Amino acid sequence: MADKRSEYVSSVASSEALQLYNEAVELFVNHKGSFIDLVKRAVEIENDFILARCLLGCMLCDVYSVPNPTEVKMHLDVVNECYPKANDREKLHIQTFREASLGHIKKATEILDQITMRYPQDFHAVKLSFLYYKSTGEFIRMRNILSRAVTHCPKEDPLYPHLLSQYAFSLEETNERQYAEELCRESLTLQPINPWASHTMAHIIEETKDPQKGVDFLCSTQEDWNKTPYAFHLLWHLSLYYLDLGQSDKVLDVFDAKMVPLLSKSSPVFYLVDLASLLWRLNLLNIDPDEKRWQVILDTYRSKIGVFSHSWVNAHLMMSLCYGKVTADTARLALANQVIQSMEVYSKESVSSDCSVADLLGVPVCNALLAYGQEKYDEVLSLMLPLRYDFIKFGGSWAQRQVFELTIIMAAIKANDLSQALALIIELKSQKPHNKMLESLYRRVLDESRLRIGVKTLNGTAAIET
Numbered sequence: 372m373a374d375k376r377s378e379y380v381s382s383v384a385s386s387e388a389l390q391l392y393n394e395a396v397e398l399f400v401n402h403k404g405s406f407i408d409l410v411k412r413a414v415e416i417e418n419d420f421i422l423a424r425c426l427l428g429c430m431l432c433d434v435y436s437v438p439n440p441t442e443v444k445m446h447l448d449v450v451n452e453c454y455p456k457a458n459d460r461e462k463l464h465i466q467t468f469r470e471a472s473l474g475h476i477k478k479a480t481e482i483l484d485q486i487t488m489r490y491p492q493d494f495h496a497v498k499l500s501f502l503y504y505k506s507t508g509e510f511i512r513m514r515n516i517l518s519r520a521v522t523h524c525p526k527e528d529p530l531y532p533h534l535l536s537q538y539a540f541s542l543e544e545t546n547e548r549q550y551a552e553e554l555c556r557e558s559l560t561l562q563p564i565n566p567w568a569s570h571t572m573a574h575i576i577e578e579t580k581d582p583q584k585g586v587d588f589l590c591s592t593q594e595d596w597n598k599t600p601y602a603f604h605l606l607w608h609l610s611l612y613y614l615d616l617g618q619s620d621k622v623l624d625v626f627d628a629k630m631v632p633l634l635s636k637s638s639p640v641f642y643l644v645d646l647a648s649l650l651w652r653l654n655l656l657n658i659d660p661d662e663k664r665w666q667v668i669l670d671t672y673r674s675k676i677g678v679f680s681h682s683w684v685n686a687h688l689m690m691s692l693c694y695g696k697v698t699a700d701t702a703r704l705a706l707a708n709q710v711i712q713s714m715e716v717y718s719k720e721s722v723s724s725d726c727s728v729a730d731l732l733g734v735p736v737c738n739a740l741l742a743y744g745q746e747k748y749d750e751v752l753s754l755m756l757p758l759r760y761d762f763i764k765f766g767g768s769w770a771q772r773q774v775f776e777l778t779i780i781m782a783a784i785k786a787n788d789l790s791q792a793l794a795l796i797i798e799l800k801s802q803k804p805h806n807k808m809l810e811s812l813y814r815r816v817l818d819e820s821r822l823r824i825g826v827k828t829l830n831g832t833a834a835i836e837t
């Protein structure tokens with residue numbers, strides 16, 4: 372049966388199942404609601420629906436999904452059975468799913484790249500590659516796939532503004548921020564209710580403009596995004612602007628009044644990343660966010676300790692275990708060591724493409740976060756400083772990964788290595804020239820360094836006089 376939008380053929384018999392799948396792919400791309408239930412209904416109608424099975428299976432292999440090998444196997448068994456009757460496009464989707472199910476996300480993205488070259492309007496493949504590239508940090512590859520999708524998508528297609536905003540995000544992450552802003556504005560003009568465009572604009576402002584402009588943008592457009600699945604993450608961006616303005620009371624207001632009420636035991640894991648990274652930034656800046664706020668995070672995500680293998684998720688779990696002074700808290704120390712041990716085993720024994728990231732980044736960064744909580748700042752520096760050009764392999768975004776750069780800066784300050792701290796602040800400040808928190812940190816460390824140089828000079832002068 373041919374798809375209405377692209378005319379690509381799927382070996383599906385039920386028009387109702389195909390309709391549900393198409394609606395799901397639209398929601399997958401436009402971020403306006405949950406699409407998984409629609410795909411599940413499509414599979415209930417037609418058990419052998421290859422593309423729907425592959426989409427469900429590949430989503431279970433995403434870094435933020437709770438590992439569920441039984442469900443992955445169930446989908447895999449069906450599509451493997453269907454392989455001989457599948458058409459060429461479906462065969463490539465099955466191969467993608469097979470690789471993803473083994474943790475070979477890089478190989479999966481290579482096949483998705485082939486699919487999108489041959490079938491540029493296969494938005495299932497486009498969006499899946501977008502998600503996977505976001506977890507591997509391969510933003511140039513993401514940009515290339517999105518550039519083709521946008522070029523091939525008719526401007527009158529309702530998905531066009533959403534694909535445009537994802538293309539703009541990839542441009543933002545590859546430092547093409549002026550062009551990214553141009554496309555993002557076009558996307559928002561075409562479709563104001565456009566969660567990913569609001570999100571991309573939040574990133575562009577974060578890196579290039581005064582944080583107050585970010586507050587103004589998100590507050591004035593709140594109606595456009597606050598009921599979408601991206602509301603939580605955009606609240607994180609709003610808090611970040613307040614932090615960058617030095618308004619920590621407002622950061623905590625957003626945390627308490629807007630983010631925490633959205634939490635439940637079934638909250639997605641990307642909420643953990645936002646919550647932990649926000650409180651960890653406060654912790655780094657010696658603004659105590661209060662133990663009970665950390666407890667909210669731990670109460671929600673304690674069951675995920677030892678469950679996830681992905682370095683990105685585990686690094687944020689570690690933050691929620693290593694805040695304040697962790698040395699005397701034996702319960703937290705034990706959990707932190709459990710995370711590190713599970714990552715060490717994973718980095719040595721796994722065959723997934725992510726295990727090399729666990730070896731390169733995950734294990735040392737988690738050890739560094741623990742060292743920070745134990746006030747071993749020299750150890751933090753020796754572990755993290757050589758890695759700062761590799762943080763991109765964590766995936767995420769510049770804004771998210773900057774928490775690690777800030778960790779190194781604050782460790783250097785606390786280790787009394789002010790020249791190193793100053794050098795690192797200048798590096799980060801050059802990426803965020805309007806950031807007021809960094810500017811004030813820079814002034815503080817610069818003044819302190821001058822004071823110390825002054826003391827040395829005075830000592831030197833005294834020595835000469837003597």
Ligand SMILES: [Fe+2]
Pocket residue numbers: 570574604608768770
């Ligand atoms: Fe973001």
